[in-house]
Amino acid sequence: xxxxxxxxxxxxxxxxxxxxxxxxxxxxxxxxxxxxxxxxxxxxxxxxxxxxxxxxxxxxxxxxxxxxxxxxxxxxxxxxxxxxxxxxxxxxxxxxxxxxxxxxxxxxxxxxxxxxxxxxxxxxxxxxxxxxxxxxxxxxxxxxxxxxxxxxxxxxxxxxxxxxxxxxxxxxxxxxxxxxxxxxxxxxxxxxxxxxxxxxxxxxxxxxxxxxxxxxxxxxxxxxxxxxxxxxxxxxxxxxxxxxxxxxxxxxxxxxxxxxxxxxxxxxxxxxxxxxxxxxxxxxxxxxxxxxxxxxxxxxxxxxxxxxxxxxxxxxxxxxxxxxxxxxxxxxxxxxxxxxxxxxxxxxxxxxxxxxxxxxxxxxxxxxx
Amino acid sequence: xxxxxxxxxxxxxxxxxxxxxxxxxxxxxxxxxxxxxxxxxxxxxxxxxxxxxxxxxxxxxxxxxxxxxxxxxxxxxxxxxxxxxxxxxxxxxxxxxxxxxxxxxxxxxxxxxxxxxxxxxxxxxxxxxxxxxxxxxxxxxxxxxxxxxxxxxxxxxxxxxxxxxxxxxxxxxxxxxxxxxxxxxxxxxxxxxxxxxxxxxxxxxxxxxxxxxxxxxxxxxxxxxxxxxxxxxxxxxxxxxxxxxxxxxxxxxxxxxxxxxxxxxxxxxxxxxxxxxxxxxxxxxxxxxxxxxxxxxxxxxxxxxxxxxxxxxxxxxxxxxxxxxxxxxxxxxxxxxxxxxxxxxxxxxxxxxxxxxxxxxxxxxxxxxxxxxxxxxxxxxxxxxxxxxxxxxxxxxxxxxxxxxxxxxxxxxxxxxxxxxxxxxxxxxxxxxxxxxxxxxx
Numbered sequence: 001x002x003x004x005x006x007x008x009x010x011x012x013x014x015x016x017x018x019x020x021x022x023x024x025x026x027x028x029x030x031x032x033x034x035x036x037x038x039x040x041x042x043x044x045x046x047x048x049x050x051x052x053x054x055x056x057x058x059x060x061x062x063x064x065x066x067x068x069x070x071x072x073x074x075x076x077x078x079x080x081x082x083x084x085x086x087x088x089x090x091x092x093x094x095x096x097x098x099x100x101x102x103x104x105x106x107x108x109x110x111x112x113x114x115x116x117x118x119x120x121x122x123x124x125x126x127x128x129x130x131x132x133x134x135x136x137x138x139x140x141x142x143x144x145x146x147x148x149x150x151x152x153x154x155x156x157x158x159x160x161x162x163x164x165x166x167x168x169x170x171x172x173x174x175x176x177x178x179x180x181x182x183x184x185x186x187x188x189x190x191x192x193x194x195x196x197x198x199x200x201x202x203x204x205x206x207x208x209x210x211x212x213x214x215x216x217x218x219x220x221x222x223x224x225x226x227x228x229x230x231x232x233x234x235x236x237x238x239x240x241x242x243x244x245x246x247x248x249x250x251x252x253x254x255x256x257x258x259x260x261x262x263x264x265x266x267x268x269x270x271x272x273x274x275x276x277x278x279x280x281x282x283x284x285x286x287x288x289x290x291x292x293x294x295x296x297x298x299x300x301x302x303x304x305x306x307x308x309x310x311x312x313x314x315x316x317x318x319x320x321x322x323x324x325x326x327x328x329x330x331x332x333x334x335x336x337x338x339x340x341x342x343x344x345x346x347x348x349x350x351x352x353x354x355x356x357x358x359x360x361x362x363x364x365x366x367x368x369x
Numbered sequence: 370x371x372x373x374x375x376x377x378x379x380x381x382x383x384x385x386x387x388x389x390x391x392x393x394x395x396x397x398x399x400x401x402x403x404x405x406x407x408x409x410x411x412x413x414x415x416x417x418x419x420x421x422x423x424x425x426x427x428x429x430x431x432x433x434x435x436x437x438x439x440x441x442x443x444x445x446x447x448x449x450x451x452x453x454x455x456x457x458x459x460x461x462x463x464x465x466x467x468x469x470x471x472x473x474x475x476x477x478x479x480x481x482x483x484x485x486x487x488x489x490x491x492x493x494x495x496x497x498x499x500x501x502x503x504x505x506x507x508x509x510x511x512x513x514x515x516x517x518x519x520x521x522x523x524x525x526x527x528x529x530x531x532x533x534x535x536x537x538x539x540x541x542x543x544x545x546x547x548x549x550x551x552x553x554x555x556x557x558x559x560x561x562x563x564x565x566x567x568x569x570x571x572x573x574x575x576x577x578x579x580x581x582x583x584x585x586x587x588x589x590x591x592x593x594x595x596x597x598x599x600x601x602x603x604x605x606x607x608x609x610x611x612x613x614x615x616x617x618x619x620x621x622x623x624x625x626x627x628x629x630x631x632x633x634x635x636x637x638x639x640x641x642x643x644x645x646x647x648x649x650x651x652x653x654x655x656x657x658x659x660x661x662x663x664x665x666x667x668x669x670x671x672x673x674x675x676x677x678x679x680x681x682x683x684x685x686x687x688x689x690x691x692x693x694x695x696x697x698x699x700x701x702x703x704x705x706x707x708x709x710x711x712x713x714x715x716x717x718x719x720x721x722x723x724x725x726x727x728x729x730x731x732x733x734x735x736x737x738x739x740x741x742x743x744x745x746x747x748x749x750x751x752x753x754x755x756x757x758x759x760x761x762x763x764x765x766x767x768x769x770x771x772x773x774x775x776x777x778x779x780x781x782x783x784x785x786x787x788x789x790x791x792x793x794x795x796x797x798x799x800x801x802x803x804x805x806x807x808x809x810x811x
Binding site: 121122123124125126127148177182183184185207208210212213230231234235236256259260282283284285286288309310311312313343 | 582583584585586587588590591619620621622624625627628629642643645646648649651652655656803805806807808
């Protein structure tokens with residue numbers, strides 16, 4: 001039904017030659033949910049007329065949005081990533097998923113890893129950041145090879161006295177540094193909970209502690225609000241986990257308000273992030289994709305990391321629950337999120353270089369579309 | 370007597386320049402007919418110029434042994450000869466691109482051979498504006514070499530050192546300089562302090578201890594700050610020391626380091642981030658009270674406009690072998706002077722450019738210090754320079770480079786010596802890589 005509505009719209013480019021063996025003939029989707037953390041993401045399976053299968057992951061989506069992705073991808077060739085970027089601009093999670101699957105197909109059809117399509121490797125391994133959640137400890141993450149961690153900032157209610165709050169944050173930083181040692185690094189994750197004024201004060205207090213950066217200090221992404229933080233302190237500021245358009249980052253860069261671009265892998269395709277990175281490069285600003293999704297996007301993120309000259313670090317969820325960890329490993333027929341000395345290796349195999357298990361997708365899905 | 374003869378009698382300018390005729394039918398209506406005479410436009414000055422003419426321009430590549438000098442920078446020397454026996458020398462050395470610089474000097478030949486070397490400004494315009502594609506280090510270096518040689522001739526014709534033609538010297542005792550130095554422990558820094566005092570040298574420049582990424586880790590940030598703290602402690606209060614960040618950090622990382630090194634009162638911090646985006650550099654510069662310096666990779670006075678107008682740095686460092694020679698270095702200095710910005714010209718090439726730079730230094734009131742990529746101990750490279758130049762070029766006495774006293778730039782390059790160091794081709798600037806194999810900014 002939905003497909004029909006879309007096909008009547010004249011505004012988009014004519015479809016590619018549908019007889020091509022690489023054109024998309026079949027699209028299926030799974031809405032996934034991790035059993036313990038409740039983390040959600042979407043996986044698409046795209047099959048070409050020639051029978052080649054590619055997988056792509058995006059953020060949480062509704063069944064209707066998966067339907068839109070299907071309508072957009074059907075009959076297209078996997079090189080048409082620019083068409084998809086515009087066609088699915090209103091459903092960013094699906095734009096990310098279709099692009100990822102397209103790149104997987106391109107890689108498989110030419111027997112080259114995805115990073116080759118994105119410009120070839122500029123590095124042979126990618127630095128990674130453990131996204132600690134729940135009661136996951138630094139010690140656990142260190143044991144698995146991580147050397148950089150996120151640290152959640154306690155959110156402040158109005159009765160928490162300012163001095164006590166600052167002291168609590170400093171104590172948390174000191175404790176983490178004490179546990180991990182001088183060679184480990186931290187990102188303070190404010191999750192958008194501060195006002196620009198409080199963020200400026202906190203950033204100034206913390207700057208000499210050499211946290212890698214203060215992440216998402218505020219949701220007030222106005223030029224004036226962010227200028228308060230940027231002008232008061234030298235603490236690097238990471239922003240953009242919910243940004244889905246390139247121009248927002250361009251504006252933040254133009255105003256000198258951002259030290260690290262944090263586009264989410266669930267909401268932005270690799271091709272879109274590559275464009276964001278190209279703009280950031282001319283401002284000497286690095287890119288560290290945010291990621292709070294599944295293992296397929298992690299693998300895709302490492303391909304992107306390999307290709308970006310101004311990549312700095314890739315965030316990876318670090319689940320506390322064994323059930324969540326097991327699900328992530330099963331989806332890719334064995335974990336693809338292994339880390340050594342703070343870096344993830346590149347996967348030098350065709351496409352994303354992973355073996356997605358359809359039975360695991362079925363097992364963990366809330367809905368199949 | 371001879372000087373007057375060269376300049377010739379200046380006749381009344383009666384002849385108006387001929388307007389170029391439009392040539393049609395070549396498919397580009399905007400094209401003017403190619404000039405019949407070379408150099409273009411020369412005939413319109415026939416009644417107002419001198420009788421001196423450039424008869425030939427030669428370019429020499431000079432490769433030193435790899436043990437003596439880095440293989441990426443064979444010297445490129447330009448020699449200009451005239452119809453009255455006066456010759457001029459200049460330097461167009463371009464790190465990693467000697468072949469391109471030599472070829473570009475030859476590309477400019479038609480502008481130069483046949484022209485009147487007394488028209489230094491007009492010829493500078495001809496090479497820069499007349500090239501259509503302006504700027505860039507290859508053209509900039511070629512212009513630099515030719516411009517220096519033309520000024521050398523001008524000085525010789527007037528019988529004056531070039532700094533006198535430029536309004537100097539501001540201080541006849543010479544110009545202040547600094548050497549490059551390294552010290553990795555407090556003990557090394559203390560030994561260096563004693564040697565520096567003994568040599569009468571007043572300023573040194575150091576490197577950062579690590580390559581840096583655009584966001585940095587605790588380990589590297591701490592090491593950078595501790596390094597400078599150690600240097601101040603070891604060198605004591607009366608030796609100025611600069612640190613060359615060499616465009617390794619981003620503005621993000623530079624701002625953190627600059628904030629923490631404020632108490633060490635550096636001479637200046639150099640190239641705190643890469644040079645292309647001036648407004649990005651301004652982000653970090655706004656937060657620093659340490660004097661900031663930059664400019665060695667920029668070309669012509671135009672290249673420094675934004676730095677000066679946006680008030681980004683405190684010290685400019687054009688390189689006389691790249692910026693466009695004496696003409697361009699002097700113009701940058703003039704604009705900087707008006708804005709209260711000082712000059713510490715960069716020089717990391719051969720002895721000809723170094724000496725040419727001294728002439729401009731001596732004539733600008735906003736001069737701070739002259740660089741030379743040499744150490745306190747005169748090494749093998751200095752022996753070669755002595756061989757080429759006939760004297761110990763670019764060595765300080767009492768913390769200053771003595772001013773040349775002879776007309777022009779004040780030296781003759783020995784062509785016999787040049788033959789001992791034949792050109793061996795160009796090697797690229799050696800790159801550096803991070804731990805993950807990605808390219809580092811250097």
